[in-house]
Amino acid sequence: MAKRPSKRTNDPEGLRRRILDIAAELFQSRGYHATSMHDIQAEAGVTGGALHHHFATKKALGMAVIKERVFRQVEETWIQPVQAAKSAAEGIRTVFKGTIAELDQRGRVLGCPVNNLAIELSLADADFRQALHGVFQAWRDAIAQKLRDERNKDVDPEALATFVVATFSGALALAKTEQDTAPIRACAKQLAQALPIRR
Amino acid sequence: MAKRPSKRTNDPEGLRRRILDIAAELFQSRGYHATSMHDIQAEAGVTGGALHHHFATKKALGMAVIKERVFRQVEETWIQPVQAAKSAAEGIRTVFKGTIAELDQRGRVLGCPVNNLAIELSLADADFRQALHGVFQAWRDAIAQKLRDERNKDVDPEALATFVVATFSGALALAKTEQDTAPIRACAKQLAQALPIRR
DNA sequence: TCCAAAACAGGTCAATCGTCCTGTTTATAA
């Protein structure tokens, strides 16, 4: 018995994931306000009904992007590598090197996903600010914890972790404006001198 | 003879300056895309005709804000103080300290004006990117030149200057998201250790 | 005094924004 050619197959999780992926991509490359719901609709290939079904408002979509995409990116590119490294300094160096290599390979520098949204949305909405603050905090905490484990009395773990996060975010902002990884390389070099236990 | 009560007094330069001031303020606190021409019109107390007469497009207004306001802010808060300081390290420390004091006094942290616009506009428009790149360059050059004057063989002036600019921008982004100057203080402390000739 | 250009007033315009509506199809459990 031949199956009637179904016109549609419901896949709520897959659709939701596709919308989130596209939204995260567009929010990073164009910014939140410069990306319209229609853009996301067209780019993801979904109808307005489907988009509204999964995310009733643009803010809900933005919050989901932060909590389910941006946070995960920070976990993957920073938190896990730092935890897995044999020392904080080693982990930080590795992440910088990896970032530079990845961006050199790709054409464009889009900047730091957390920082991009943080700057555009922190003052616009309290919920956005809190969510982004949480991402920064987790990022910083992972580095601080690694530094704490090393029990180096010359090191202030919290301050140094904040310093690393700030420098990375700033370096990517400069690289974005310059469309070149040179600023990141300069910061990686200078930061290496400021990190403990050179080896 | 009593003067006829004139309904209007033309003051093109004053009006232009007022529009630029308001636009710079709104672009910094709300962002470029989140600020409408109507917002600027209302906030500056000018008519649509006057606004359009001085700035035909929003982009033209944005470019003028970058070149005539943001650039000037960087000159005043960074370039001049660094040039006037007895050493680069001393100048950098002074600017950080001044920024912290100013922000602690004020309620809100709006972030770095250059960085705010750079992140939102660098990928959106080539002219914006170039203009903002120029501001970053002037900022960095001033610090690099001061470092070069000191002829310290252990210091790479360009790299260290980039490092300082990145750290400052990133620190203000963190402070903006946290609405607290703590990240800037942490960065100032860590940066001081990385600067040459501690005194 | 006269006149051309600049400065400004006040509103219109199509396009686009985010939201939401009604209807249809698909999946799920009884």
Next chain:
DNA sequence: TTATAAACAGGACGATTGACCTGTTTTGGA
């Protein structure tokens, strides 16, 4: 099978956006 809710289609909605237009007033040089 049947009922019920979730998933999705496709557009409509009023509000707002940036641009710009015509008309009036002011200004400064001839």
